[in-house]
Amino acid sequence: MKHPVTPDGRYFVVRGRLWRMSNxxxxxxxxxxxxxxxxxxxxxxxxxxxxxxxxxxxxxxxxxxxxxxxxxERGPVWWDDGSPDLNRHMVKNTTYADWYAKTGRSGPEGS
Incomplete structure (x- = not known):
């Protein structure tokens, strides 16, 4: 897997930053x-x-x-559970931080 995808499929991570997936x-x-x-x-x-x-x-x-x-990938979110849009946020500052740490990519080479 080149870039890890969050468990809910909303984002992928590049250099420690979340990017919104397509709908x-x-x-x-x-x-x-x-x-x-x-x-x-x-x-x-x-x-x-x-x-x-x-x-x-x-x-x-x-x-x-x-x-x-x-x-x-931009504009209104495509999910409907009220979760905020975290596009372009650093994953370590979001609710995905623990998940990302478990991917083994949270060090300097993976962030």
Missing amino acids: PGIGEDERSKLTKRLMTARRAVRDAEAQEDPKAEAAAHRAVDDAKRALG
Whole structure:
């Protein structure tokens, strides 16, 4: 497993930080379309940066944000139990701290 996923499937952890997973309620066809849209937008960001085109870059960043929101990685949470959104929080400062410590990745090399 490259990045550990929280037991509830809401986040994965990279360098000790939580990142929200895509909404598991999205069907595979739709997820595939949205993922392609996200990757296209990310390439547009790269290309706009290389061309030093701030207007194109801003539009590309908006397209990335739109795709991430459609996937459920940003914006309103996709779960309905009232739990807060901990996206981008350091895992050690959250209710997932004990779980993460048990993964063996909570040291400097895993955080």
